[in-house]
Amino acid sequence: MRAEQPRRARGPRTGQADTRAAIIAGARQAFEAHGYDTASLRGIARRAGVDARLVHHYFAGKEDLFVAAMALPIQPAELLEQLDDAEGAGERIVRLFFRVWDSEEGRRSFKALAGAATTNERAATMMREFIKRAVVGRATAIFEGPDAELRATLLAAQMAGVAQLRYILRMEPLASASVEEIVRLLAPLAQALRDPKPR
Amino acid sequence: MRAEQPRRARGPRTGQADTRAAIIAGARQAFEAHGYDTASLRGIARRAGVDARLVHHYFAGKEDLFVAAMALPIQPAELLEQLDDAEGAGERIVRLFFRVWDSEEGRRSFKALAGAATTNERAATMMREFIKRAVVGRATAIFEGPDAELRATLLAAQMAGVAQLRYILRMEPLASASVEEIVRLLAPLAQALRDPKPR
Numbered sequence: 001m002r003a004e005q006p007r008r009a010r011g012p013r014t015g016q017a018d019t020r021a022a023i024i025a026g027a028r029q030a031f032e033a034h035g036y037d038t039a040s041l042r043g044i045a046r047r048a049g050v051d052a053r054l055v056h057h058y059f060a061g062k063e064d065l066f067v068a069a070m071a072l073p074i075q076p077a078e079l080l081e082q083l084d085d086a087e088g089a090g091e092r093i094v095r096l097f098f099r100v101w102d103s104e105e106g107r108r109s110f111k112a113l114a115g116a117a118t119t120n121e122r123a124a125t126m127m128r129e130f131i132k133r134a135v136v137g138r139a140t141a142i143f144e145g146p147d148a149e150l151r152a153t154l155l156a157a158q159m160a161g162v163a164q165l166r167y168i169l170r171m172e173p174l175a176s177a178s179v180e181e182i183v184r185l186l187a188p189l190a191q192a193l194r195d196p197k198p199r
Numbered sequence: 200m201r202a203e204q205p206r207r208a209r210g211p212r213t214g215q216a217d218t219r220a221a222i223i224a225g226a227r228q229a230f231e232a233h234g235y236d237t238a239s240l241r242g243i244a245r246r247a248g249v250d251a252r253l254v255h256h257y258f259a260g261k262e263d264l265f266v267a268a269m270a271l272p273i274q275p276a277e278l279l280e281q282l283d284d285a286e287g288a289g290e291r292i293v294r295l296f297f298r299v300w301d302s303e304e305g306r307r308s309f310k311a312l313a314g315a316a317t318t319n320e321r322a323a324t325m326m327r328e329f330i331k332r333a334v335v336g337r338a339t340a341i342f343e344g345p346d347a348e349l350r351a352t353l354l355a356a357q358m359a360g361v362a363q364l365r366y367i368l369r370m371e372p373l374a375s376a377s378v379e380e381i382v383r384l385l386a387p388l389a390q391a392l393r394d395p396k397p398r
Contacts, residue, residue, distance in 0.1 A: 115317050118367060124368055124369075131370065147380070147384065153373040154361065154385065157360040157364040158356075158360050161358070162353065162356040162360065165355065168316070168317060168323065169323055169326060171327050171335070171355075172352075174352040174356065182353075185392070189392075193384070193388075
């Protein structure tokens with residue numbers, strides 16, 4: 001019992017959940033203020049009112065913090081490892097993309113991110129930097145041949161566009177199509193971006 | 200000279216340009232209030248304070264009015280006729296898409312539409328109905344084989360996603376890639392959606 005202790009403005013931090021929540025709130029502020037590339041773990045710790053070592057205790061790094069701060073339903077590393085083996089890569093990544101974003105939480109998260117990125121210049125910068133480093137950067141490292149980074153960006157664009165029409169505009173028949181139908185049509189396209197035919 | 204005539208609240212309508220502008224303003228209001236499918240030429244005429252026959256004098260129909268009201272840089276019919284002949288259809292439609300939206304006016308128009316559709320439920324309804332009728336409807340009529348409408352919607356999604364990352368998030372290297380580079384990579388994907396390989 002620490003009933004004698006004066007309450008701080010933020011409220012007393014009584015447990016790990018509170019510390020973690022404070023770090024996440026600090027991360028959200030820092031990413032929005034500085035973008036993904038420039039935000040630092042030190043700055044996040046300062047905003048959260050905790051020691052930087054405590055941030056490292058709860059989160060593996062900046063990417064992990066971003067995933068938590070934006071309530072993303074998946075770690076990019078987990079999504080992108082679907083591309084590792086060429087055989088069936090297109091099908092695996094499209095399938096996992098929809099398994100994740102098709103959830104109630106995923107749809108909500110996608111709408112919030114797309115709304116912010118479309119209307120708020122700082123949010124757009126933050127998302128662009130994160131997608132570029134965590135998503136496109138990983139895909140580029142896997143893709144072979146020329147234009148790897150452009151092809152990886154086009155794959156991200158394809159999935160973003162489908163999510164936009166399925167979750168935000170809710171355009172039929174895409175909005176109600178089964179994941180299986182979408183996978184069957186998009187998998188060859190994703191595969192063609194990973195492994196383009198020689199010209 | 201009609202100097203004796205009292206000024207109306209809207210200002211005197213002295214010429215064809217004013218009449219046309221009033222009709223466009225009425226159309227914008229009607230589409231936003233009722234969506235694309237429900238808005239009527241009669242309702243648009245009423246909002247513009249003109250006779251419905253005058254609307255028909257200036258605009259071929261509802262689609263034409265929507266293009267003018269939203270300041271779209273191209274008529275959907277013109278874009279979609281690129282798909283008519285199977286041979287080279289993918290390349291032609293991707294090329295025309297970027298020739299149009301890559302202009303200063305096109306980028307501005309795309310940003311305005313995407314912002315409204317992402318944050319405003321009525322604007323989303325209006326855009327969804329228009330894209331479905333004017334764009335996807337036409338593509339579906341051209342595409343052969345099963346899932347024509349789903350494949351046409353996926354083509355729209357692909358182009359929307361690329362425009363989103365190129366114009367709104369400005370993600371490199373896509374933002375600075377030449378139209379030729381993008382066409383080379385996307386044309387086979389667009390073609391595959393028009394003419395999928397048999398399973």
